[in-house]
Every structure is written in C-alpha cells, then in structure tokens.
Amino acid sequence: MELVKDIILQTTFVILPIFIFHLFWLSRNHLNALKTNIPLITIGCMISAILCIITPIEIIDGVYFNLHTIPLFIAIAYGGYIPGFLTLLSTLAYFVYPYEYSLFYLFISIVVYSVISLSIRNNWLTYTLRKKFIFSLLYGVTILCYSIVSFIIVSVLDDEAIKLNPIILISISIVILTLLLTLLIYLTEYMRSTAVLRLELVKAEKLSIVSELAASVAHEVRNPLTVVRGFVQLIGNSPESTDSQRKEYMNLVLAELDRAQSIITDYLGIAGQQQIQKEKVNLTKTLNEVTMLMTSYANFKTVRFNCEIEKNLFVFGDRSRLKQVFINIIKNSIEAVPGINGIVTIKAEVKEEYIYIKISDNGVGMTKEQIERLGEPYYSLKENGTGLGLTVTYSIINSHGGSVKYSSELNKGTVAIIRLPFFIHKSTAHSYEAHQNLG
Template sequence: MNVIKDFLLQLALSAIPMFTYQPFFEERGKQGWREKAVMAALWCLAVMLCMTFPAHFGEGYRLDVRVVPLVLGTLYGGPTTGLFLAVFTVGYRLAGGFDPGFYNTLGALLTAFPVVLGNVRRFQAADKAKRIRLGASLTLLYAFVGLLWFQVLNGGELGTLPVQGLHLLFVTVVGGLLTAFYEHLREIRRLRSEMLEAEKFRAIRDLTGIFAHEIRNPMQVVRGFLQLLDDPALPPRKKEFIQLSIEELDRANETINELLDFGKPAGGDNEEVEAGFQLQRVANLLHSYAELRSVTIHTERDADCWIRANPRKLSQCLVNILKNAVESMPEGGSIRAACSAEGDSRVLLTIEDQGVGMTREQLDRLGSPFYSLKESGTGLGMTVSFQIIRSLGGKVRVTSERGKGTRFAISFPKSDR
C-alpha cells in the first residue's frame, strides 16, 4: 500500500507544470521566451520533486516517475527544453553520488532520450489522438529502457520485477493521462477563443453590412459629378485635383467592397475544384505584379488534389495570401507555392516566402479584423481569407520567423471524386 501511496504522490508532482502553467500563461495566449522559460522551470521542478520523494521498495530500491515530466517537457517544449531537462536530471542525480542509480539514470538518458528528441517534430505536428498515443508510448519506452538498465546494473534482480512492472504500467498510464488532460485543456481554450471570435465577427458583419451600403451610395454620386466636371478645357492643375479625387474615391470603394465581402457568408455554390489548378492560375495572375517587385513564384502541384469549394472564393483567398507574400519582400526574392495530397483524406496548399517575417505577437493577431502590417492596408483581406478557409472545412497553420519569411499551410478535406 505504501508503494501505491508513493506513486499517487508522484502523479500529483508530475502534474504540477500543467496545473500551474495553464491558468497563468496558456490562458493569456502568450508564448514568448519568458513563458517558455517558466514552463521549462516548472518541468524541472516536477523532475526534482519526483526524484526527491520516490517510492521505496525492497532493500534500498527506489522508483519515481521523473520520466513523465522529462518526456512530456521535451515533447511540448521542444529539443532545447528537452536537453535542458536532461542535463538538470543528470546533475541533480549526481548529487547522490556515483552509485548504480546514477549510472541507471545516465544509461537510460543516453539510450532512450535520443528517440524522444527524434519524435518532437512528429509530436508537435500530430493531432490530439496521435499526441496522446505518442506521449504514452514514448514514456513507456523510456521507462522500459530504464528497467533494462536497472536489471543489468543489479545483476538481474528478478524479485523486484512485480514492482517494476507496476511502475511501467503506472508510468504509461500517467504519461497518456497527462497528455490527454493537457490536450483537452488546450482544446477548451481554442473552442472558447473561436466562440469569442465568432461573436465578434458577427457583430462586425452586422455593422459593416449596414454602413458599407450607406456610405457607397453617396460616394458613387460624388464620383459621377467629378467625372462630369472633368472637362478638357479645365486648367491642368484643376484636372489633376479631379483625377486625384476620383482615385481616392476608388480606393475608398475598394475598402467598402472588402467590408461587404467580410459581411457575406463565405460558403455557398461549392463545386468540385482542382486545388492545384486554382493555385497555378492565381500564381499566373500575379506573375506580372511579382516581377515588378523582383519576386519569382515557383509552383508545384500533384495530381488528384480535388476539393469542394467555390472557385471564386478560393481564388480570392489565394490571391490575398500570395499578394501579401509578394509585398513582404521589398528587396525581392522567391515564393514557393505547392499543392499536394496529405494522406488519403486531405489536400495541403503551402505558400512560403522569404520576406520580413512576423513576430509571435503579430502572428497571434493575424486574421483579426482591421489588423494589418501594411500602412495602407485595412486588415480585412486576411480576415476574409481565414473565413473562406474555415467555411470550406479547412485548417490554416502559419509559421514565421522575423527576417527569414513566413509559411502558410492550408489543409482542406479531399473531395470523394
């Protein structure tokens, strides 16, 4: 019973990072270096506490679940956090001296930890179900390797196998349970954020639909009278003023059209569309625009990338993203636009540029109404694009690094054509 009680204590200790980080940092949506440092420190605290209060059994033998915060901290925090945790684990265990337990810790790290590091990208790119399976299986693998090292260093202590078997089972369950718990919390946060965004968009759509029509009507009247006043006999200075006025009215009208597009539902009139063809068509349309800015667009497309979409809306979405990619490279560069099958059920469109990139704060606000990184931008183009993607059942993932460029990965359900 004491062993079970100790294991339950270990469970509570290994869950400290999630229960602490979630309400104070994850809920605020911040992911800067300070938040990552705090998360790494919390994982280290969990490792230290698990090692400080182990489960005792047999003649001086101890077991703990340090493997859970070590593995999950690496998977969620990335390779840098993982290496920091590994060094901390070895250093803290070294305080107990060069006994078999230290060599057991070192052997397990050298043998199993590279496997965990090799699965970080796979874990971070996976969906919820795959993450839970990976979290549990990598925790089991690490703990099993530690058990093998224990048997080797202690000359095959078969009498300890029942307790070690319980330890393996417990570690696997805890690894999967904590991964599922953390993923569930993140999903709740995402759904709440989407609900707030939907409410905000609904209110903005109602307002923009009303005001856009009321503003555009008198503007069209003013533009018509300005055209009537544009007489060849007028002095050049006055003709210039009239022309500038008409151009500014046209620019304002474009903004109003974006407002109207924002107010319209993005779905409807969907049909079978070859996504690669649409991407190639948009790239061809923007070819001259890109050349004027010393930008080249390279396209790649696989066959059989059919989706259900409104062709006009899909083109509008791709034009917005590609045009932004061109404008993000004031010194010129190249853009890679590709369409490929993502398994048997989805189609992936990727657009990568070599532009100025974005900070984490800018990425978090990307797609918000009226938020733009361009001086003359309204911020509605990207908002409408994100709406179109969502209405087609798509998912968009944007990654960016300041000074190195931005990558859009847009995934759509594949059509059963």
C-alpha cells in the first residue's frame, strides 16, 4: 500500500510541470502561447525533478527508484539544452549525498539519461505523435537495460548473489516510468494541439465577425444611398419640377442621409469606438428632456406619454450615451403601440441605492423567445431594423454598471426596466440619503 501511495505521489510530481505550462502559458489566447517558454519549462521541470528525488520510492530494502528522468527528458525535448542542463544540475545537488552513489555511477547515469534525450532534441517538435511514442518506449527500454546491468554489476562487486525478485521489481518500475512518460507526452501534445485549435477558432471567429459586419454595413448603407441617388437624378433630370417638389425631394434626400448616418453611428457604437466620459448626471432632467424631445414623434404616432419621474435623481455616467439609451427604448415603445389610444408610461424612482427606470407600453408585446433574443446583433422585430440599437443600449447600460430587463405579453404590452446605480459622492454623505431627506 505504501508503494502505491509513493507511485501516485511521484506521478503527481511529474505531471506538475505540464499543468504549470498549460495554466500560465498555453491557456492564453495569444499567438505567443505557441512559442516555447524556456523559463517556465525550466522552472517546472526543476521543481518536478527535485520533488521526485526528495521522496523516492523504495522498491526493496536499500533499492530506491524515482521518476526524475521524466522531467529531465521533457526539459530537453520540449525546452532545449539550457532547460535540460539546469534541470540536470538541480538533480545533482540531491543525488550524491543522500544515496551515496559513486561518482562513476552518477556519471554513467548522466550520460545515459542525457545522451538519449539530446539525440532526439533537434527534430522532436516535428515528429508525429506515433514517432514520439516510439522514442519514449526506446528511452524506457534503455533505462531498463541500464538499471538491470547496473544492479548486476553492483551485486557482483559486493559479492552478493544475483536475485530475481529485485530485477523483476526494477523492471516493473521502469515499465511504469515508460508508461508515465508516454502519458505525459500525450498530455503535452494534446494541450498544444488544443491551444492551436483555440487560437485558430478565435482567428476564424474574428474574420467571420469582420466579414459579417462589412456585409451588413454595405447592405444597410446601400439602401439609403440608392434612394439618395434616385432623388438626386430626379432633381437633375426634371427641370419642369416646381420648387415645392424639389424641396420635398431634398427633404427626402436629407432624411435618407440621416438614416445612413444613424446606421453608421449604431455600428460605431457596437464596435466600441465612442469613448464614455463619466460625470455626475441629473437623470431627472435627462429623462424630462428625452420625453420632450420624443413628444413630437409620439404625437405623430398618436401616442401619449404618462410620466412619473422623481426629483433629484443622479447617476455617474455619460449623459449623451444615457440619453441615447432612453431615446432608443422609448422610440421602440412608441412604435410598438397601436395607432390609437397608445400610451407609453415612463416611471423613475430610487430603491435601495439604485434608480429604476420603468418604460412600459400597451403595444403588441413579444413572445418569451423574442425577449430572450433582444440585444443580439442583427436581430430586430422591425421590418427595416438592424437590431443594433438595442445591442448598443445593452452595452451602454453594462458600462454604467446597470442592467436592462424586459417583460412582455402578446397584445398586452412590454415593460423595460433599467437599473442604474444611484450617484454617491466619495467626499460627502451619501446622495441617496440626501435624496431620501428631500423626499
């Protein structure tokens, strides 16, 4: 039982550098992760080799065995000459004194372990996995032959009878070493291939996003430009048109150019090109301004507002970006209500140091599946919508430390609840408490 425990402990020690390398290097989503990190390999293999030597496995009385040859092999094969040499030096400090090996035996061991590893170093990274397994098998066989021969020589020199049981135990130990080395090579190659695949997927995803974005921008902007081109041609080719007709055409041209500008603004917003400059914002004033701004559009759609906005609501954020959020959501609510008797309710209040802005309508509503997809790029319930307005809205609210939640029922309306942190000044008492006192 003690032997099994020691073998498990040694196995943990030799696997340690592989996981260290993966955790601190291969797991990074960067092209440099595929390059050899010599310091990390050196440190991991040195620690592994030292731990293996400190806690050896006693297979029989006076005969010790450890797996320090595995990190030595890994250091040379995957790191190179410098990691291999430093790993070898780290083992020398513990090799001679504790176990009183002769210098000759130590020298022969170094030659055997190092020469085999160095002989395959130059082309190791180009070998196939099968070829690497073959070399690991040859490495184990060489160590096995060397260990048995060494045991026989030591027994003869000490005038002891050569026993079969120690040779069997040594053979079993070397077989275990070979299997573990093969396992480590497989783990290393698997982690490397996984890192390569992950980086390729990230690159492919970026290219896909860029191509999709470019195609979408071209498609969305082409439509208003086509309309503009048509009306410009109409103005130029119709000398008999009246001034009022030309003015109407020009208004349509300007409207389409504004639409193109709006589309580009949405794309820039989702791409994060606009920086957020935060300051203390009077949210009560901002909401009232947005309501007044959207009143003419609501009247055009025969929709009326019902506002319940508390006074002295302050947040720390970008005023123009927050204004954009409320315009987007209120505009969506206006467009969702029926032609007559449309009502959009805007309510803002403070609860537990958060400001809750509730924007509700009595419109057509949405299904649960539609609500779950809100905020996805290119998903829109409007016939000519890009779906980017809500995507930008979600991004802005998240950057302000807030959240947006929707609830809706078909033919009963939709409720959007925006939660934003109440402004708290660091150098004075809580603004929330001041607001409560004013209330």
